[in-house]
Amino acid sequence: MAIWAKIKQLELSQLFVLAKTFLFKPRLILPTYKATKNTVKICNNLFGKAHHKDNKTNAFRHALWNFKIAEASLPQVKQRDKAIAWAEEITNLHERLSPNPTLPQTMDLHNNKIGRQLFLQEISSEEIIKKLQVMMKSAKLVQQAQEISAYQNNLVFIKTM
Structure with missing residues (x-):
């Protein structure tokens, strides 16, 4: 996931939404960018390109990404x-701007949480x-979005390696 490549793929209306989001929180642009880049680097080192599929490594990436963004933004927002x-x-916002079918999107939102x-x-x-x-070892394979709510404390995935 090259960040700049993703941004270049956005439509004008999507770019407007992204710009508006950061307009009100400009001090969070750099921490968010660094956290995203760091997450991708870690996942590339650990999993190669496998984390771009809807598997356990993708679940790992989404959870790590949210952790890293929260961690990186904490010094700015203080709480x-x-x-x-x-x-x-x-x-x-990422899920809205890069929409997936229902099951992968629900999986991503769950792992983000x-x-x-x-x-x-x-x-x-x-x-x-x-x-x-460790959590990847007990991650749950799901086939329908409705199943995900049963696994509140587990990573979830929809494809095996």
Whole structure:
């Protein structure tokens, strides 16, 4: 996921929504960008290109991405709940601007939430990777969006490697 390539693919109306989001929170542009870039780098190192599929590695990436955005924005927003709100806002926006079919989108939103929940547990940046790797072992394979709500504390995925 090359960030600039994704931005260049957006339609004008989508670019407007993205610009408007950052217009009111300009100090969060750089932390969000760095967190996103760091997440992709970590996932590329751990999984190669596999994390671009709807599998366990993708679940890992979405959770880590939310954790990293919340962590990176905390020094700017000063409160954990505001950092969580920003991570949710920006990653939900990503799902709106790059729409998936219902099942992959529901999976992504669920795994995003897992990452934000882990951030609230005050897990360190070093520990989060190990924690998510352990969580991948108990990740749940789902075939319908309705199944996902049964796994509130688990990563979920829809494709095996």
